[in-house]
Amino acid sequence: MNKIMEMANDLGQALGRTDEYQALSRAATAVGDDRELSALQTELEKLESDMVSDLQRGKEPEEEQRDRYEALARDLQSRPEFQRLIAAQTNFDKLLQKVNETISKGIQEGARGRIILPS
Numbered sequence: 170m171n172k173i174m175e176m177a178n179d180l181g182q183a184l185g186r187t188d189e190y191q192a193l194s195r196a197a198t199a200v201g202d203d204r205e206l207s208a209l210q211t212e213l214e215k216l217e218s219d220m221v222s223d224l225q226r227g228k229e230p231e232e233e234q235r236d237r238y239e240a241l242a243r244d245l246q247s248r249p250e251f252q253r254l255i256a257a258q259t260n261f262d263k264l265l266q267k268v269n270e271t272i273s274k275g276i277q278e279g280a281r282g283r284i285i286l287p288s
Contacts, residue, residue, distance in 0.1 A: 180268070189264045193257040200254050206245070213241040 184190055200206055216238050220230040230238075245251050 184264070184268070187261075187264060189257070189261040193254075193261045196250070196254040196257040199250050203250055206248055206250055209241060209245050209248075213238070213245060216241065 200210075216234065220234055220238065223230050223234075
């Protein structure tokens with residue numbers, strides 16, 4: 170088991186050095202450093218939380234709330250910094266999907282083998 174954890178750690182470190190992760194990290198930092206964008210995200214998250222709470226209590230969110238939410242979401246999505254963050258997250262997610270597919274293939278191949286590795 171220790172060998173597997175060591176290999177997982179090595180994989181994590183390698184992923185952290187990829188261009189995709191570095192781009193995601195830079196984009197997240199840029200969004201976090203933008204006070205206006207951070208305030209917009211916070212307001213949107215608060216409004217979303219309020220609307221979810223209303224729905225959980227069986228109450229339909231007010232039209233004003235829905236309109237405000239849509240306007241904030243449009244504003245956020247139109248920001249170049251946020252678009253870069255979404256693009257970077259999408260690219261990193263694609264990389265992780267490929268890694269997971271490769272791991273799954275390895276698991277299947279390992280399951281067919283008869284060699285038992287020490288843990």
